[in-house]
């Protein structure tokens with residue numbers, strides 16, 4: 001721990017505030033995760049990664065930097081990881097899920113900004129995030145209005161390269177996106193001093209696809225009854241996918257899936273067979289935003305899937321691996337990313353089908369739609385999703401909340417009432 005302190009000091013973190021954050025996080029993790037029954041053996045990996053997320057993982061990243069590798073931090077699953085990996089750089093997720101530095105953030109963005117945005121700004125301003133401080137390049141993107149305006153302000157305290165994500169799925173939008181993928185590729189080349197060849201990009205595509213395949217395998221196994229893994233652990237695996245080394249992560253998730261398969265054939269689970277099964281859908285839940293899963297699984301239900309960017313939206317689609325030339329690979333990457341059904345697109349009809357199909361595939365008895373307060377795109381879509389799910393005979397509860405713990409009791413009451421109707 002003393003070596004970690006020296007490293008945090010070097011990264012110019014606010015040591016006192018950071019200690020306080022780690023303490024709260026540790027307690028929170030103990031209450032929400034370590035208290036669970038029938039956890040998988042593979043959960044040791046999750047506990048370890050999380051306990052060392054600001055420790056050993058940052059040390060690894062610092063060591064890689066000392067060997068000349070670069071670190072790229074992003075806030076959105078639109079930033080093509082394949083390209084980062086092709087340049088032998090490290091790709092990390094930066095969006096934050098804790099109520100820290102909110103008051104500071106409100107000096108830079110309006111109060112009626114969603115908690116996710118305030119959190120990443122607050123973490124930077126309060127000097128709490130070793131991942132931001134380790135990043136050689138920070139990537140923003142033009143998705144929702146909240147984010148795109150926030151990056152203008154954020155750029156003043158942390159230089160931010162912004163990718164233009166189109167708002168529609170027209171052919172012109174796809175052309176724009178392909179040109180943005182190419183612009184990102186050149187930017188990564190100049191940051192790293194590497195030339196991205198077809199061979200290197202092929203490898204980057206394979207690493208990212210393997211990670212997605214492991215997550216797809218996990219998603220499919222969660223359709224089993226009784227539920228073989230808790231929603232809390234399912235979410236944590238998806239959260240960790242943004243921090244850990246992708247090759248190690250893939251191997252560990254596949255091991256965990258082997259264990260799940262054994263459990264499923266032994267008909268063992270984390271909750272009895274008749275436990276109501278719920279799917280979460282909506283805004284991403286970044287570490288350590290475990291509030292809703294905690295409430296739901298404390299209300300007699302089990303979560304069987306997450307339709308979000310920290311969930312199936314990030315693993316559902318693969319990049320076609322058959323391309324051989326660099327330009328064909330870039331096309332394959334552009335096409336894969338254009339399938340992302342983020343609520344920032346208009347229209348975004350495919351998400352309606354994707355949510356319904358996933359809920360059916362996972363044998364969910366109901367869906368909880370989760371929007372962060374002040375998130376226009378997802379609160380709008382919550383209404384549409386409610387309609388299509390109703391037609392499909394799948395009940396839905398819409399929740400709007402933020403990162404504070406003030407509404408936990410109220411959420412519990414609503415979730416319990418919903419679970420009783422299932």
Ligand code: BJ8
Nearest residue numbers: 076077114143144146309342375
């Ligand atoms: S691809 S979901 S990661 S943009 S919650 S900041 S939308 S006001 S996060 Fe996202 Fe990329 Fe889309 Fe996925 Fe805005 Fe809503 Fe806040 Fe949000």
